[in-house]
Amino acid sequence: MATQYGFYCDTERCIKCWACEIACKQWNGIKAGGIARRKVHEVTEGTFPDVKRKFVSLSCMHCAEPACAAVCPAGAITKRAEDGIVVVDKEKCIGCHYCFFSCPFGVPQYDENGMDKCDCCIGNGVTPGDTPHCVATCPTQALHFGIMEELAEKVGMPDAVKTGVCKIGGVETAIGVMDSHFMMAS
Numbered sequence: 408m409a410t411q412y413g414f415y416c417d418t419e420r421c422i423k424c425w426a427c428e429i430a431c432k433q434w435n436g437i438k439a440g441g442i443a444r445r446k447v448h449e450v451t452e453g454t455f456p457d458v459k460r461k462f463v464s465l466s467c468m469h470c471a472e473p474a475c476a477a478v479c480p481a482g483a484i485t486k487r488a489e490d491g492i493v494v495v496d497k498e499k500c501i502g503c504h505y506c507f508f509s510c511p512f513g514v515p516q517y518d519e520n521g522m523d524k525c526d527c528c529i530g531n532g533v534t535p536g537d538t539p540h541c542v543a544t545c546p547t548q549a550l551h552f553g554i555m556e557e558l559a560e561k562v563g564m565p566d567a568v569k570t571g572v573c574k575i576g577g578v579e580t581a582i583g584v585m586d587s588h589f590m591m592a593s
Contacts, residue, residue, distance in 0.1 A: 409491060410491060410554055411469070411491035412490045412535045412555065413553075413558065414464075414542070414552050416465070417548075418463050420547045420549035421461070421547065421549040421550070422462065427541035427550055431444050433540075435530070441518055443516060444467075445464060445465065445541050447462055464541070464549070466524075467514045467526075468512055471491075475505075475506035476493065476506075477509070478505040478506060478509045479506055480501070480503060483495055483496045483500040483522070495515075495522055495524060497520060500522045502517065502522070506522060507522075528541075
């Protein structure tokens, strides 16, 4: 199996401070109010009066077989063989939005420069073995980055990267979602 990097968010630790979102925007030169490569979402569990709120920081899932890349007529979206990171070549992007409509997570964002999404900070000189800026900024250490199998093992969910397989537009896409934690790649 090829090396696959991805993110892990511990929803028990995320406090919805948006530090990851802000760091992402700052390091990628994204203006305030502009696109968001990373978003913190709220998840509500239970029923009144026993309601619990959890927060999860999500970005591109760097899918095993990304539907966005499969539908891109310009070949602007590719999955890197060496680390599994899904990247976009903005020079090739024609702005058709096919990737947006095919992504089950609504990840592709558009601005005046075309499509944009998380690239694990490789566009900023961070190598896959290093820590992306969103992870380095997280004050509660809820967000982690690394090789998916190692992350799953570290958090006690060795099967996490083998769950959540679904077909999207005829393309098999796999993500790992276990319990109250999110593994974002496979």
